[in-house]
Amino acid sequence: MAAEIRETVAEVALLERNAIDGYTDFAVHGAIFLNRVRLTPGDDGLPAAVRCAEAVLHEATHTRCNAAAVAQPFLLPERASGEGGAGTGTGGPLLVATPLRADPRPLSGLFQQTVVLARIVCLYERLDQSGEAVARRRERVTASARQAVHTLAEHEHSLTPRGGSVLASCAVVAEGGR
Secondary structure (H helix, E strand, C coil), X not given: CHHHHHHHCCEEEEECCCCCCEEXXXXXXXXXXXXHHXXXXXXXXXXXXXXXXXXXXXXXXXXXXXXXXXXCXXXXXXXXXXXXXXXXXXXXXXXXXXXXXXXXXXXXHHHHHHHHHHHHHHHHHHCCCXXXXXXXXXXXXXXXXXXXXXXXXXXXXXXXXXXXXXXXXHHHHHCCCC
16 A cells, blocks of 8 residues: 555645644645544544545555546446336435435545555554554444445445445455455
């Protein structure tokens, strides 16, 4: 993962104060934005280095997904509502519940969350001997990964063959099979 991050992330911009935890913007590909608070220990006892590693991996995975999707999409194009596609019947994109956001997100957001969570599970598997806070975080992230995989599997008809393959890989990780 470290080699991949070195290859895909060109810049880390730190956000101050009450900004969001982090984000990636396709318009500035290669840059990731992290809230400076992710460089400090968490209230839950999670060490600063672990919080920072998770945040960097999270945003770097979005960067990787964005680039990979341009070369070979993970999702089929949404059809207009009424054409038997993934549309909601309201003329807008299908929105689904996701584990990392309170508001419903498009399938592309769920897909990226699924990949992000699977990769974070892999990070925590490597850190498993790092104490109770890390073990608790690993359990929460794994539960979120399972939820994301389950929800995305309900919409498997909207995935390309490549997207289906990535989902299958994420499912193995979420179930502990690596």
